[in-house]
Amino acid sequence: MKRLILASSSPRRIEILKNLGLEFEVIPSNFEESLVDDQPQRLVCKLAESKAKDVISKAPSDSIIIAADTVVVKDKRIFGKPKSQNEAYEMLRELSGSSHKVVTGICIVDNINELEVADYEETTVYFKELSDDEIWNYIKTGEPIDKAGAYGIQSLGGLFVKKIDGCYFNVMGLPVYKLYTMMGELGINILTEVVKNGK
Numbered sequence: 001m002k003r004l005i006l007a008s009s010s011p012r013r014i015e016i017l018k019n020l021g022l023e024f025e026v027i028p029s030n031f032e033e034s035l036v037d038d039q040p041q042r043l044v045c046k047l048a049e050s051k052a053k054d055v056i057s058k059a060p061s062d063s064i065i066i067a068a069d070t071v072v073v074k075d076k077r078i079f080g081k082p083k084s085q086n087e088a089y090e091m092l093r094e095l096s097g098s099s100h101k102v103v104t105g106i107c108i109v110d111n112i113n114e115l116e117v118a119d120y121e122e123t124t125v126y127f128k129e130l131s132d133d134e135i136w137n138y139i140k141t142g143e144p145i146d147k148a149g150a151y152g153i154q155s156l157g158g159l160f161v162k163k164i165d166g167c168y169f170n171v172m173g174l175p176v177y178k179l180y181t182m183m184g185e186l187g188i189n190i191l192t193e194v195v196k197n198g199k
């Protein structure tokens, strides 16, 4: 396969891709994200596409570039990463005792063949009722600050999740089934690649 580039600084995305056994390089994008007023599904695809395009010029010419963007959607409101502890509190208060959607957009660019695919995945997450004490104690751990919706299902935030409907990896920021399907559309079979590399 051509060189695989992950256009992300997210430790979760790096971990998920590593766990698949794929060989890849990380080139984070410097694209400045902003949550413009848009439909969430379209927004995450656009943001993922902008991240991937930002990395094209920094990547070798024979690269496959993967980028993603994750948001939390509650009653038509879109939550990205909180900018302060107070904003994290507001987000978690909103998510308490109800369900919300986590939407991740993925964009994959095949540099050499000038091909691009973009798509999204959605997961519904059901939160327990949270007391103010729980929310502030959680914020004190520092976990919410770099995560969409101010929680991480893979760590302490998992304590608040009663159940999910959909892909778990999508909530963490990189839905692997979707990635497998989209890479397939570009003629790349992740499983075959990993076996070929002797993993």
Ligand SMILES: Cc1cn([C@H]2C[C@H](O)[C@@H](COP(=O)(O)OP(=O)(O)OP(=O)(O)O)O2)c(=O)[nH]c1=O
Pocket: 007, 008, 009, 010, 011, 012, 013, 028, 029, 033, 051, 068, 069, 070, 071, 072, 081, 102, 146, 147, 148, 149, 151, 152, 153, 154, 157, 171, 172, 173
């Ligand atoms: C909801 C949720 C989000 N997240 C994370 C995944 C993403 O890293 C982050 C959403 O922010 P993103 O803007 O999607 O990604 P990022 O800024 O962390 O990284 P990059 O743009 O370089 O790819 O929230 C979790 O880790 N667990 C969760 O349960």
